[in-house]
Amino acid sequence: MDPLAVQTKQRIQKVLEVIKGDISTLRTGRASPLLIENLVLCVYGGSTNLKVMELATVGVTDARTLIITPFDPSIIQDIQKGIQEANIGFTPVIDGHVIRISIPQLSQERREELIKAMRHKLENGKIMVRQVRHEAMAGIKKEFEGREDEIKRLEKEVQKIVDETIVMIEEIGKQKEKELLQI
Structure with a gap:
C-alpha cells in the first residue's frame, strides 16, 4: 500500500474513533x-476544574445505577453539586462515602431526539471522512502529476478505504439506534 494511502487510512481511523467517542456519549x-x-466539575472551592474520572472511580451496580467513589471523600459534596448543575437529567444521591445515580427511563420523545442527534453526529463524521478523502486526492494529484495510471490506482485505493469507512459509520449508527430504541 502506498504511503499516501496508509496516511489516509490512519487519518480516517482517527475520524472513526472520534465518531465512536461522540456516539458513545x-x-x-x-x-x-x-x-x-x-x-x-468545579471542586475544592472553585479553584480546580477536573473531569469526574480524575476525581473518582465510576462503576455500574446494575442496568440503571451508577456508583461514584471519590478518591478524596472531602469533595463528595462538590461532585454531587457539579453533576446536578450539569443538567444532564441525573439526580446524584450521597450514600455514605459514595454517590449513587439512578438512570431514569427514557421517554419515546427523548429517544427520538437522541436518534436525531446521533444521525447528525454520524453525518458530520461522514463529512470529516470526505474531507480527508478530498485532501488525499489533492495530495495524490500533486505528488504523481503526469502519471495518470498511478493517480487512478491510488484514487481507487483511497475511495475503497472511504467506502469501507462509510459502511462502518452506518453500522455504528444502526447499532446505536437499536440500543436507543430498546426499552
Missing part, C-alpha cells in the same frame, strides 16, 4: 460510566 436507557466520566 449519547445516553441509552442503560447505566454506563461514559455518561459522566468526562463531565468537568
Whole structure:
C-alpha cells in the first residue's frame, strides 16, 4: 500500500474513533460510566476544574445505577453539586462515602431526539471522512502529476478505504439506534 494511502487510512481511523467517542456519549436507557466520566466539575472551592474520572472511580451496580467513589471523600459534596448543575437529567444521591445515580427511563420523545442527534453526529463524521478523502486526492494529484495510471490506482485505493469507512459509520449508527430504541 502506498504511503499516501496508509496516511489516509490512519487519518480516517482517527475520524472513526472520534465518531465512536461522540456516539458513545449519547445516553441509552442503560447505566454506563461514559455518561459522566468526562463531565468537568468545579471542586475544592472553585479553584480546580477536573473531569469526574480524575476525581473518582465510576462503576455500574446494575442496568440503571451508577456508583461514584471519590478518591478524596472531602469533595463528595462538590461532585454531587457539579453533576446536578450539569443538567444532564441525573439526580446524584450521597450514600455514605459514595454517590449513587439512578438512570431514569427514557421517554419515546427523548429517544427520538437522541436518534436525531446521533444521525447528525454520524453525518458530520461522514463529512470529516470526505474531507480527508478530498485532501488525499489533492495530495495524490500533486505528488504523481503526469502519471495518470498511478493517480487512478491510488484514487481507487483511497475511495475503497472511504467506502469501507462509510459502511462502518452506518453500522455504528444502526447499532446505536437499536440500543436507543430498546426499552
